[in-house]
Amino acid sequence: MDLSRFPYLQGNYAPVAEECDWTHDQLRIEGRVPDTLKGAFLRNGPNPAYEPNHYVYPLDGDGMVHGVYFDGGRVHYRNRWVHTPALKAERxxxxxxxxxxxRxxxxxxxxxRDGGDPSPYKNTANTNILQHGGHLLALWEGGWPHELTPALDTVGPYSAGGLLKPGDNLSAHPKVCPDTGEMITCSQPFDRxxxxxxxxxRAGRHVRSIEAALPWKGIIHDLQITRNHVVIFCAPVVTNPALLMQGKFPMQWREDLPMKIGVIPRAGGAARWFEAEPFFSWHFCNGFEDGSRIVIDYVWIAKLPFAMEMGTGVESQPRRLYRLTLDTATGEIRNECVDELFCEFTRVDDRRCGQRYRYGYAAASTMAKQSEYHGYNATARFDLDTGEVVLHDYGEDANAGEPVFVPHGESETDGYVMAFVTAEGKSSLVVLDAAQPAADPVARIHIPTRVPNGFHANWAEGLSPPA
Ligand SMILES: [Fe+2]
Structure with a gap:
């Protein structure tokens, strides 16, 4: 493959060619693998199997899941492509x-006729991986999820119990309510x-659909739940599918439009919309209700990152953790920067999702030349109560992925924070102590093969290692 013309397939963005297994005895381990954990750290991301004609980050590239299974202090690494109908047809x-x-x-x-996906938009299944209701799902927001076995073999496209029809989609950013066990996600029709x-x-059965008319068709990538609501950001990006059909970039940043914030009752009912000064965001960190106020923590970006437009250039706009406070009684909005640190892929202890919480985690950049390079080389812990930021810096040239909190006790610091880190072409899964993230890792599991930069990760509780 000649990937030299694709900025987002260079360095640790470059794909790997093999599906591998590395057993405990084949893995070099520094520190001590926690022996109370049973489950798997799973991360999805793009890994094109064939040289692309064109490459739009972060949407293109066949999904590949990298997993590290934990069981009684032993670990096992496995990576597998999501073998979608489209990829199987190409194989x-x-x-x-x-x-x-x-393009x-x-x-x-x-x-x-041979079973390949008829859509010209390849469902790459590359964005997220989540276990819920007895199903392990590889997610991509433009199409159906794909179900995987615990061993990461692909079962096939997943209709969500017949809910999804051909051409439908399901978001790559579900939230799971820690109180009800519900998975709350969305579908967005392509054409309206x-x-x-x-x-x-909790058992994965579809129980409710709640429709909300959008002010315009744009990019709504993530959603945030609170105890009673779903909150979405409808940024001033307008998509025009007709342009896509002409092979043109279909999205336009509209200076004349505001940010619209949608508040949709989880129990059903009409959405309410509020307006703020324009910004863009891919990801929420968390949100909660405080009387009539809704507090939303998210990664702020000034504008839609157009550097990804048509696959040219590298995105370099600052991304920072912000707190938006919306008073639903008065419509008053405060939108404040939590910290100047350049960060993305914000996460929390998922047991606090939608609830009051103290700590957020993110992939962060400590590098001086942030405007020229948007890699993340650190894991950050934000204390939303005190404003303190603690960093674990992996070194200037390292690439650090989305951090995931894995609990081992009740409190928000009784847990591990795990992330894939690659430096000088060598990858590892780093296990930090959530109580002291800057300290030496609890464990560093070195993986003999490289783990390319990817997108979202989750802990799959109870998942058994491959036999
Ligand atoms: Fe995302």
């Missing part, structure tokens, strides 16, 4: 068939400004 043909989100290609009839909250019960 059978031995070449790339599908185009990019920015889709018509899919030949024989590929469709409509947002459909989808609620699944």
């Amino acid at each position: 059978r043909a031995g070449r790339r068939i599908y185009g990019s989100i920015g 889709p290609l018509p899919v030949p009839g024989e590929i469709v 400004p409509l947002y459909i909250v989808q609620v699944f019960d």
